[in-house]
Amino acid sequence: MTQSIVYRGRGIRTVAVIGCGLIGAMWAAYFLHRGLNVRAWDPAQDGEQRLKALVNEGLKDLRMLGGELGKQGELTWCNSWAEAIVEADYVQENAPEKIALKQELLARIDAGLPADVVIGSSTSSFPASALQAQCASPQRVIVAHPFNPPHLVPLVELVGGERGAPAAIDAAYSFFEGIGKTPVRVAREAVGHLANRLNAALWREAVNIVAEGIASVEDVDRAVRHGPGLRWAIDGPHMLFHLGGGEGGLRAYIEHLGPAQEARWASLGTPRLDEETKRKLIEGMDREVAGRSMEELKTRRDRLLIGLLRLMAEDEASEGRQ
Amino acid sequence: MTQSIVYRGRGIRTVAVIGCGLIGAMWAAYFLHRGLNVRAWDPAQDGEQRLKALVNEGLKDLRMLGGELGKQGELTWCNSWAEAIVEADYVQENAPEKIALKQELLARIDAGLPADVVIGSSTSSFPASALQAQCASPQRVIVAHPFNPPHLVPLVELVGGERGAPAAIDAAYSFFEGIGKTPVRVAREAVGHLANRLNAALWREAVNIVAEGIASVEDVDRAVRHGPGLRWAIDGPHMLFHLGGGEGGLRAYIEHLGPAQEARWASLGTPRLDEETKRKLIEGMDREVAGRSMEELKTRRDRLLIGLLRLMAEDEASEGRQ
Numbered sequence: 001m002t003q004s005i006v007y008r009g010r011g012i013r014t015v016a017v018i019g020c021g022l023i024g025a026m027w028a029a030y031f032l033h034r035g036l037n038v039r040a041w042d043p044a045q046d047g048e049q050r051l052k053a054l055v056n057e058g059l060k061d062l063r064m065l066g067g068e069l070g071k072q073g074e075l076t077w078c079n080s081w082a083e084a085i086v087e088a089d090y091v092q093e094n095a096p097e098k099i100a101l102k103q104e105l106l107a108r109i110d111a112g113l114p115a116d117v118v119i120g121s122s123t124s125s126f127p128a129s130a131l132q133a134q135c136a137s138p139q140r141v142i143v144a145h146p147f148n149p150p151h152l153v154p155l156v157e158l159v160g161g162e163r164g165a166p167a168a169i170d171a172a173y174s175f176f177e178g179i180g181k182t183p184v185r186v187a188r189e190a191v192g193h194l195a196n197r198l199n200a201a202l203w204r205e206a207v208n209i210v211a212e213g214i215a216s217v218e219d220v221d222r223a224v225r226h227g228p229g230l231r232w233a234i235d236g237p238h239m240l241f242h243l244g245g246g247e248g249g250l251r252a253y254i255e256h257l258g259p260a261q262e263a264r265w266a267s268l269g270t271p272r273l274d275e276e277t278k279r280k281l282i283e284g285m286d287r288e289v290a291g292r293s294m295e296e297l298k299t300r301r302d303r304l305l306i307g308l309l310r311l312m313a314e315d316e317a318s319e320g321r322q
Numbered sequence: 323m324t325q326s327i328v329y330r331g332r333g334i335r336t337v338a339v340i341g342c343g344l345i346g347a348m349w350a351a352y353f354l355h356r357g358l359n360v361r362a363w364d365p366a367q368d369g370e371q372r373l374k375a376l377v378n379e380g381l382k383d384l385r386m387l388g389g390e391l392g393k394q395g396e397l398t399w400c401n402s403w404a405e406a407i408v409e410a411d412y413v414q415e416n417a418p419e420k421i422a423l424k425q426e427l428l429a430r431i432d433a434g435l436p437a438d439v440v441i442g443s444s445t446s447s448f449p450a451s452a453l454q455a456q457c458a459s460p461q462r463v464i465v466a467h468p469f470n471p472p473h474l475v476p477l478v479e480l481v482g483g484e485r486g487a488p489a490a491i492d493a494a495y496s497f498f499e500g501i502g503k504t505p506v507r508v509a510r511e512a513v514g515h516l517a518n519r520l521n522a523a524l525w526r527e528a529v530n531i532v533a534e535g536i537a538s539v540e541d542v543d544r545a546v547r548h549g550p551g552l553r554w555a556i557d558g559p560h561m562l563f564h565l566g567g568g569e570g571g572l573r574a575y576i577e578h579l580g581p582a583q584e585a586r587w588a589s590l591g592t593p594r595l596d597e598e599t600k601r602k603l604i605e606g607m608d609r610e611v612a613g614r615s616m617e618e619l620k621t622r623r624d625r626l627l628i629g630l631l632r633l634m635a636e637d638e639a640s641e642g643r644q
Contacts, residue, residue, distance in 0.1 A: 202524045203583070209512075209516060216509075221557065225554075226476040227504075230630055233551040242610075243620060289571075297564075304633070305553075309552070
């Protein structure tokens with residue numbers, strides 16, 4: 001029976017955004033920018049003003065990025081989650097990272113929606129199976145996890161776990177792809193999904209390098225920004241090694257340098273965030289920040305993200321391939 | 323006595339490039355582009371033609387990048403390393419990664435040079451102390467390791483180890499900074515220096531994700547390119563977490579989410595490059611490559627690198643800060 005449901009995907013017109021902190025608000029901005037109507041709810045007292053202010057900021061960035069599809073969608077503030085999901089073709093849940101709260105909220109939303117509406121959660125810490133636990137229709141409850149800042153970074157990780165329907169993942173994939181995001185299927189539940197596992201792996205060694213006195217916090221960041229970070233943004237980690245293998249590519253790399261790489265892996269550190277390491281990290285970050293405000297740093301980040309994304313999009317368009 | 327040597331740094335006019343494989347040739351192209359004279363030697367039979375062809379390719383990229391300082395330098399092919407180091411203000415050694423070969427070559431070069439000339443090695447695998455072992459003046463023999471492709475990626479890792487003179491590192495730092503590279507001091511010898519440790523840490527988890535069936539090779543690369551890779555290129559790994567800590571920055575992140583991050587670290591994998599994993603990696607890369615030739619992939623990489631570097635340079639110039 002559930003196998004035959006045709007979930008709403010590419011034709012989605014109205015999205016419910018449940019929970020409007022920074023993540024929810026930036027989702028709302030993105031959906032509106034791409035011409036979708038948004039019905040938003042958050043329990044905070046000043047929720048509506050806060051959302052509208054954040055959405056305006058997000059839309060300012062997005063207009064610099066381009067990619068509008070016709071006219072901007074309409075934002076409707078709702079006084080309850082129940083009101084927000086009326087007419088919703090898709091739900092993006094962004095409640096605080098508290099499992100009991102999310103489970104109850106998702107179960108109630110699930111009970112109030114037609115069977116063909118997919119519910120995606122922005123959770124960074126919970127597996128799909130935990131979110132589905134109390135839902136009557138667990139097959140349409142999935143993880144749809146963005147990467148900060150969500151209105152600009154294209155990646156959306158989709159995880160259904162064992163109970164999520166492949167058809168629900170497919171529908172979400174079509175939806176996100178259709179609105180210019182980069183959906184990626186995560187085939188198995190794992191702590192940190194995919195991107196945050198990689199993020200954790202990189203940061204662990206970055207912390208180790210500081211803890212061991214190999215280099216300073218600011219030099220690690222400078223080295224990455226002016227070194228491998230450029231390559232990761234262009235090629236990703238696997239392609240980098242393919243291009244490092246000469247004419248034989250990744251196969252030749254593994255055959256000739258696999259053992260050396262395994263030895264390098266064995267030499268990597270397993271630091272702890274103890275008091276001494278925390279102190280080194282915070283002192284180093286103070287030097288790197290060099291008096292710049294959080295606002296300045298974020299403005300720089302978003303300005304460069306927009307520049308990078310435009311560059312990549314132009315390159316893809318001129319090449320005619322992803 | 324050695325403490326008082328003033329090494330040649332910012333005023334360097336002539337560089338000896340010893341060993342002209344791809345790395346050496348791309349170093350030569352960069353030096354020439356920045357107006358330095360290059361004296362090059364390689365023992366290969368067709369060394370001169372090969373070098374000149376590669377240098378021309380490199381210079382084509384570099385003219386797109388910009389940053390010329392006056393007119394291009396002069397390239398002189400030499401018939402021996404001894405001839406190449408005559409008049410050299412700095413030596414960049416790029417011999418094959420064989421320690422006995424490098425040790426003997428470096429010892430002879432060292433014996434043939436004035437005391438104030440720094441010798442930098444492009445080695446990716448050997449510590450400075452191993453390179454210095456047979457040199458009469460180990461204090462001026464250092465690692466000056468680029469990241470592929472060396473003519474475009476700005477990073478140069480400088481490692482002196484315990485015997486390298488801080489003044490020699492300082493001179494190399496001034497030299498590379500003066501010609502538009504991004505030198506970074508590596509304070510302690512470590513396998514993979516700095517960037518390749520981070521590269522290994524990221525790839526280890528990328529391999530683990532494929533080995534464990536969490537996601538495919540091509541989805542890992544897509545996720546990084548459209549997700550965290552963009553942030554690493556802009557912010558580096560430490561700044562990313564500073565911006566993830568809200569108004570309290572890295573300190574708040576570590577205080578609130580440090581334990582969660584340590585739990586995520588504990589969940590990361592330690593894969594082996596066994597037959598099954600090799601097969602998955604190579605099959606996935608075949609799908610990702612999708613018939614594109616190595617030349618096509620490298621052309622795309624270099625075109626995007628040039629675009630990214632121009633964007634970053636313009637942003638820095640307009641902000642007036644690094």
